[in-house]
Amino acid sequence: MRTTIKLAVIGYGNVGRGVMKAIDKNDDMELACILSRSPDRVKKELGANVPVFAADDFEALKKADVAILCGGSKDDLPVQGPFYAKHINTIDSYDNHSQALAYFTSMDETARNAGTVACVSIGWDPGTFSLERVLGNAFMPGAKTYGFYGTGPRGGLSMGHSDAIRQVEGVQDARQYTHAIPEAIEQVRSGENPELKPGDMHWRECFVVAKDGANTGAIENEIKNMSGYFAPYKTVVHFVSQEELDAKYAGFPHDGLVIGSGTTGDGNKALVEYRNTWDSNPEATANILVAHARAATRLAADGKSGAFTILDIPPAYLSPHSREELIGSFL
Numbered sequence: 001m002r003t004t005i006k007l008a009v010i011g012y013g014n015v016g017r018g019v020m021k022a023i024d025k026n027d028d029m030e031l032a033c034i035l036s037r038s039p040d041r042v043k044k045e046l047g048a049n050v051p052v053f054a055a056d057d058f059e060a061l062k063k064a065d066v067a068i069l070c071g072g073s074k075d076d077l078p079v080q081g082p083f084y085a086k087h088i089n090t091i092d093s094y095d096n097h098s099q100a101l102a103y104f105t106s107m108d109e110t111a112r113n114a115g116t117v118a119c120v121s122i123g124w125d126p127g128t129f130s131l132e133r134v135l136g137n138a139f140m141p142g143a144k145t146y147g148f149y150g151t152g153p154r155g156g157l158s159m160g161h162s163d164a165i166r167q168v169e170g171v172q173d174a175r176q177y178t179h180a181i182p183e184a185i186e187q188v189r190s191g192e193n194p195e196l197k198p199g200d201m202h203w204r205e206c207f208v209v210a211k212d213g214a215n216t217g218a219i220e221n222e223i224k225n226m227s228g229y230f231a232p233y234k235t236v237v238h239f240v241s242q243e244e245l246d247a248k249y250a251g252f253p254h255d256g257l258v259i260g261s262g263t264t265g266d267g268n269k270a271l272v273e274y275r276n277t278w279d280s281n282p283e284a285t286a287n288i289l290v291a292h293a294r295a296a297t298r299l300a301a302d303g304k305s306g307a308f309t310i311l312d313i314p315p316a317y318l319s320p321h322s323r324e325e326l327i328g329s330f331l
C-alpha cells in the first residue's frame with residue numbers, strides 16, 4: 001500500500017502557489033500546513049479551509065513529514081534553511097550558484113546534527129540542468145558545457161533582473177526577458193567549442209513602466225549600465241504603460257538549453273543537449289521540489305541524514321513508480 005507524504009509549505013509566494021498545484025497532481029502527496037510570515041495575507045488568498053499558520057508554529061509543523069521551503073534565495077533561505085532543517089526534512093530551491101557550496105555545507109551540518117534530510121538547490125537551474133552538465137562531462141571527458149536561456153521568440157522572464165530594474169529611481173514596474181542569441185547556439189552545435197562571453201550568448205529586453213514625470217532617458221541609461229546585470233549585454237529598453245505590461249507580459253515563462261560538447265575516441269565530435277520549456281517557471285520549479293519530497297522520505301527511511309543535491313539522489317527515488325514499472329516502461 002502506498003503511504004501519503006504530508007507536506008508543509010513554508011512561505012507562500014509564486015513557488016508556494018506552484019507547490020499547492022503540484023500537490024494536487026501527485027496522488028501520494030497531501031498538504032499538512034502552510035507556514036508563513038504573513039499568515040493573514042495567505043488566509044485571505046486561500047480561504048478559511050486551508051491550514052495556514054505563523055512561520056514559527058512548530059506544533060503545526062509536527063503534522064508534516066517534509067517541508068518545502070519556498071522563500072527567496074537571497075535573504076530567506078540562508079536563514080530559513082538551517083532554522084527548519086533542525087526540525088524536519090526539507091527541500092529548497094536555493095539558486096545562488098556562487099554561494100551554493102557554503103549553503104550546502106551549512107545545511108549539511110544542521111541536518112546531520114538533527115538527523116534530518118535536506119535536499120538543497122533543487123529546481124531546474126540549479127537542479128536538472130546541473131545533472132545534465134555533470135552527465136555530459138562524465139560521458140565525454142573534458143567536454144565543455146554551455147547554458148542558453150530564453151530560446152523561444154518571447155525569451156524567458158528573469159525575475160532577478162526584473163527586480164533589479166524595479167529598484168531604479170523613477171521605475172514603477174518592470175519585466176525583463178532574456179533572449180539566447182541563435183547564432184551562438186548554432187556555433188556550439190557545430191562542435192566548434194567556441195569561447196563565448198556572456199554578451200555573445202544572450203541579449204536582454206526590458207519592458208519598463210516609468211512613474212509620472214520620470215526621466216526615461218536617465219532610467220534607460222541606468223539600466224543599460226548596471227554592472228553584472230545589463231552592462232555586459234546588448235540591452236533594449238521599451239517604455240510601456242502599466243496596462244500594457246499587465247496585459248501582454250503576465251505569467252512567468254522561461255526555458256533553457258544545456259549543451260555538452262566534446263569528443264569520443266580519436267576526436268569524433270560528440271554533443272548532448274537537454275532542453276526545458278516552461279509556461280510557468282515557478283510551477284515547474286514546484287513540481288521538481290515536490291518530486292524531491294518523495295526522495296527525501298525514502299532517503300530518511302534508509303536511515304540517511306544530511307544535505308543532498310540532485311546529483312546525490314537516485315532518479316528512481318524521485319518517481320512514484322515501482323522498480324518493475326520503471327524497468328518495464330521507462331528504462
Ligand SMILES: NC(=O)c1ccc[n+]([C@@H]2O[C@H](COP(=O)([O-])OP(=O)(O)OC[C@H]3O[C@@H](n4cnc5c(N)ncnc54)[C@H](OP(=O)(O)O)[C@@H]3O)[C@@H](O)[C@H]2O)c1
Pocket residue numbers: 010011012013014015016035036037038041055070071072073074076093094095096121122123124125126127159281282285
Ligand atoms: N532552482 C531553480 O531552478 C529556481 C527556479 C525558480 C525560482 N527559484 C527560487 O525560488 C525562490 C522563490 O521564488 P518566488 O517567485 O516564489 O518568490 P516570491 O514570490 O517573492 O516569494 C518569496 C517569499 O516572499 C514572501 N511573499 C511572497 N509574496 C508576498 C507578498 N505579496 N507579501 C509579503 N510577502 C510575500 C513569502 O514568504 P511568507 O509567506 O513567509 O511571507 C514567500 O515565501 C527565488 O528566490 C528563487 O531563488 C529557484
